[in-house]
Amino acid sequence: MDNGEARSRVLDAAEELFYGQGIQTVGMDAVRSASGVTLRRLYQLFPSKGALVEAYLLRRDARWRDSLAAYVDSVDAPPRERVLAVFDWLRGWFEEPGFRGCAFINSFGELGATSPEVAEAARRHKEEFLRYVTGLVAVTDAPAPAGRHVALLAEGAMTTAALTGSSAPAGEAREAAALLLDAAARGGRGAPGAGRSAPPNR
Amino acid sequence: MDNGEARSRVLDAAEELFYGQGIQTVGMDAVRSASGVTLRRLYQLFPSKGALVEAYLLRRDARWRDSLAAYVDSVDAPPRERVLAVFDWLRGWFEEPGFRGCAFINSFGELGATSPEVAEAARRHKEEFLRYVTGLVAVTDAPAPAGRHVALLAEGAMTTAALTGSSAPAGEAREAAALLLDAAARGGRGAPGAGRSAPPNR
DNA sequence: GGACCGTGAGAACGATCGTTCTCACCTGCT
DNA sequence: AGCAGGTGAGAACGATCGTTCTCACGGTCC
Numbered sequence: 001m002d003n004g005e006a007r008s009r010v011l012d013a014a015e016e017l018f019y020g021q022g023i024q025t026v027g028m029d030a031v032r033s034a035s036g037v038t039l040r041r042l043y044q045l046f047p048s049k050g051a052l053v054e055a056y057l058l059r060r061d062a063r064w065r066d067s068l069a070a071y072v073d074s075v076d077a078p079p080r081e082r083v084l085a086v087f088d089w090l091r092g093w094f095e096e097p098g099f100r101g102c103a104f105i106n107s108f109g110e111l112g113a114t115s116p117e118v119a120e121a122a123r124r125h126k127e128e129f130l131r132y133v134t135g136l137v138a139v140t141d142a143p144a145p146a147g148r149h150v151a152l153l154a155e156g157a158m159t160t161a162a163l164t165g166s167s168a169p170a171g172e173a174r175e176a177a178a179l180l181l182d183a184a185a186r187g188g189r190g191a192p193g194a195g196r197s198a199p200p201n202r
Numbered sequence: 203m204d205n206g207e208a209r210s211r212v213l214d215a216a217e218e219l220f221y222g223q224g225i226q227t228v229g230m231d232a233v234r235s236a237s238g239v240t241l242r243r244l245y246q247l248f249p250s251k252g253a254l255v256e257a258y259l260l261r262r263d264a265r266w267r268d269s270l271a272a273y274v275d276s277v278d279a280p281p282r283e284r285v286l287a288v289f290d291w292l293r294g295w296f297e298e299p300g301f302r303g304c305a306f307i308n309s310f311g312e313l314g315a316t317s318p319e320v321a322e323a324a325r326r327h328k329e330e331f332l333r334y335v336t337g338l339v340a341v342t343d344a345p346a347p348a349g350r351h352v353a354l355l356a357e358g359a360m361t362t363a364a365l366t367g368s369s370a371p372a373g374e375a376r377e378a379a380a381l382l383l384d385a386a387a388r389g390g391r392g393a394p395g396a397g398r399s400a401p402p403n404r
Numbered sequence: 405g406g407a408c409c410g411t412g413a414g415a416a417c418g419a420t421c422g423t424t425c426t427c428a429c430c431t432g433c434t
Numbered sequence: 435a436g437c438a439g440g441t442g443a444g445a446a447c448g449a450t451c452g453t454t455c456t457c458a459c460g461g462t463c464c
Contacts, residue, residue, distance in 0.1 A: 021315045024226045027451055038412050039453085049452065105361050106311030109303060112364075113223045126365045149378035152358030152371060159307050159357050162314075163328045169354060176351035176382060183381045229421055240442050241423085251422065 001037075007045050009035045014056045019103050023053055023110055050117065053107070057121040060103055065128060072136065079140040080181050083150060084174055086133065090154060091170035094161040101162025102155075129154075142181045150177045203239075209247050211237045216258045221305050225255055225312055252319065255309070259323040262305050267330060274338065281342040282383050285352060286376055288335065292356060293372030296363040303364025304357075331356075344383045352379045 001009075013035035017026040028049055032039050046052040071089040075082050093099060100106070108122035133154065134147030157173035203211075215237035219228040230251055234241050248254040270291050277287040295301060302308070310324035335356065336349030359375035 022312050024312070025316055028453080029451080039414080040412070040455095043453070100315060101311060102361075105307065105365070108311075108365060109308030110224050110226070110312040113302060114227055123365055126362065145374065145377055148371075148374045149355075149381070152362060152375050152378060153351075153354050154358070155361050156354030156356070156358030159304075159361055160328065160354060163307070163310060163325055169350075172347065172350045173354050175347055176354060176378075179351070179382055179385045180378060183385050230423080231421080241444080242425095242442070245423070 003045065006035075006037045006041055010037050010042055010045060010052070011056060011059055013037075014052055015060060016098075018053065018056055018107075019060075020098055020100060023107055028052075050115065053111075053115075054117050054121060057104065057107060057118065057125075061121065061125045061128070064103075064125075065132065069132065079136070080178075083133075083136045083140060083181060084178060086136065086150075086154060087157070087170050087174035087177060090157055090161075090173070091167050094157075094167035094170055099162070102158045105155075105159065126155075137181070140181055142183075146180055149180050153177050153180075205247065208237075208239045208243055212239050212244055212247060212254070213258060213261055215239075216254055217262060218300075220255065220258055220309075221262075222300055222302060225309055230254075252317065255313075255317075256319050256323060259306065259309060259320065259327075263323065263327045263330070266305075266327075267334065271334065281338070282380075285335070285338045285342060285383060286380060288338065288352075288356060289359070289372050289376035289379060292359055292363075292375070293369050296359075296369035296372055301364070304360045307357075307361065328357075339383070342383055344385075348382055351382050355379050355382075 010031060014026075014031050017030055017034060028039065028042065031052070032042055035042070037045075042052075046055060068086065068089050071092075072082055072085050075085040077085075104122040104125045107118050110118075112119040112122060130148065130151045133151045137147035137150055138144075140146075153173040153176050157169040160169040161167055212233060216228075216233050219232055219236060230241065230244065233254070234244055237244070239247075244254075248257060270288065273291040273294075274284055274287050277284050279287075306324040306327045309320050312320075314321040314324060332350070332353045335353045339349035339352055340346075342348075355375040355378050359371040362371040363369055
């Protein structure tokens with residue numbers, strides 16, 4: 001087994017264990033036996049558990065956002081429907097076996113106060129997600145704040161789905177997002193016909 | 203120091219430590235030195251760390267919801283404004299020093315997979331919050347799903363405020379909630395002509 | 405063929421954690 | 435006064451964790 005495969009087996013095992021049980025609950029020994037990679041090699045691939053946790057979060061961030069973007073890209077429909085497709089993708093995620101909420105919210109709650117790296121990774125993930133959603137909303141005729149509103153609904157759906165163990169929040173958030181997107185067309189305070197008047201920054 | 207005072211000092215210390223640093227990070231020794239209650243007494247008040255964690259969550263749940271209800275009760279305004287007052291209260295919470303998100307989401311992410319008691323406490327807390335918000339929305343003229351929509355916005359605001367360290371999500375969620383409450387009056391699927399015809403304000 | 409470097413498997417180490425035990429001391433009852 | 439029982443302070447215990455070390459082995463280059 002070469003280094004590349006060992007690395008991905010370790011990351012696969014770490015992701016399943018860390019996400020499924022929490023980070024502190026899972027010892028390096030559990031990662032070793034789940035991955036079949038020897039402890040010595042594990043430590044030469046990742047010099048500490050903190051480094052492994054960071055790698056786990058970074059890879060999951062990339063995978064998660066890529067998967068969402070691929071799904072939305074496959075939707076050939078007007079901008080409004082593409083925004084709502086985010087919630088369809090969320091429902092699919094919520095229904096996966098072993099779904100246990102957003103890995104970044106979870107790890108932030110667990111380690112955000114003691115590990116600046118974890119806090120940074122979680123912050124960046126959410127920032128990128130917000131940027132993505134805002135971009136999708138910007139090409140609809142909804143006013144600028146709608147992007148952040150839709151992102152808040154998505155975040156709420158994630159935590160509610162995790163806590164209740166149901167995928168229903170995806171549909172409810174989708175409903176609410178549709179209402180918000182249409183509110184503009186019915187007389188919200190946004191620029192009427194103009195669509196995006198200023199790009200979202202910060 | 204009698205048992206009652208010892209108990210509340212332990213719970214105060216546990217709440218500050220568990221909430222501020224995460225549960226697993228904080229040892230019983232830290233609770234002991236922060237509370238000034240001897241280890242022996244601590245264990246005779248709470249037979250295990252798990253019992254202390256459960257008591258911490260139950261007391262925080264009661265306090266949090268009481269504080270929110272007291273704030274909303276103090277708002278003498280139409281039902282719509284009382285719903286929005288929830289977000290004003292959230293903003294005040296977000297701005298408290300040491301705010302680190304929802305204690306129940308955090309503890310669920312950390313221990314929900316390994317501790318049924320923690321998972322149950324978090325689930326019940328969110329259930330009660332949803333019930334409360336739904337009750338506030340029910341006396342407005344918004345359609346029934348609006349209660350869940352508003353709750354999703356509040357959940358999203360909590361996690362976003364925690365991750366970004368900003369209280370701005372409270373205002374954004376408030377904006378979105380206002381749009382959702384008014385969408386009914388403007389032609390949502392709710393009660394048709396009955397709603398207030400006044401244009402959206404604030 | 406033999407020195408050599410990296411590997412696998414797991415023991416070992418030091419720290420920390422939850423929990424219990426020791427022991428000297430104080431207090432209230434008879 | 436004398437005893438029983440509870441308390442404070444902290445040592446002690448057993449388990450676990452992250453990390454490193456040992457050691458026998460197998461492939462590689464002179």
